[in-house]
Amino acid sequence: MKIYYNPALKELARELRNNMTFAEKATWRMLNGKQFKGYDFHRQKPIGEFIADFYCYNLRLVIEIDGITHLDKDVIKKDRIKSQYFNSIGLNILRFTDDLVLGNWMMVEKELIRYIKEFEEATHP
Numbered sequence: 001m002k003i004y005y006n007p008a009l010k011e012l013a014r015e016l017r018n019n020m021t022f023a024e025k026a027t028w029r030m031l032n033g034k035q036f037k038g039y040d041f042h043r044q045k046p047i048g049e050f051i052a053d054f055y056c057y058n059l060r061l062v063i064e065i066d067g068i069t070h071l072d073k074d075v076i077k078k079d080r081i082k083s084q085y086f087n088s089i090g091l092n093i094l095r096f097t098d099d100l101v102l103g104n105w106m107m108v109e110k111e112l113i114r115y116i117k118e119f120e121e122a123t124h125p
Contacts (some may be wrong), residue, residue, distance in 0.1 A: 004056075005046035013051050016044040023065045023098035024053060026105065031063075037116050042094070048089070050082045055091075059119055062091050063112075067098045092119075 020028065024043070031041040047057035047062070054063040066079070083093050090106060094115060097109050 003047055009049070009051055013044040013046050020044075021067060021098060023067070023096075026101055027054060027063065027065055027096075027108075030105075031091060031110070036112065039116070047091070048085055050085060052086070059116065060091050061119070062086050062093045062117065063100050064093060064095045065098060065101055066095055078101040081084065085087040 006015075020043070028043050030036055031039075035041050039056050039059055041054050041056045042056075043054055043065075045052045046053065052062040053065050055061070056063075064079070079095075086093055092115070094111060101108055
């Protein structure tokens, strides 16, 4: 399946990759270079009119790391629209807060492992 993206987002995605938050950097250290269960993740990946924090094509998975700004009602609305779009093209989303990533990475890792296990069981019974 081809994933459409707005080419105008390419430069913004590059800027976001160069200016990741501490929580995004911590997540990337774990996901980079097929380190996480052999799956290839991309960071700040344009998808449609949005940019996913992390994306794995083979798992059909978007991972979003939400900081304090995601508590703002306008950002919550934008996140909802973004999630609805990702779901509409067959992608699943896992959202984690900055605090969870930085304070309890093992819980984040456990949730990712659970997702991968369920995905693999559903796609390769």
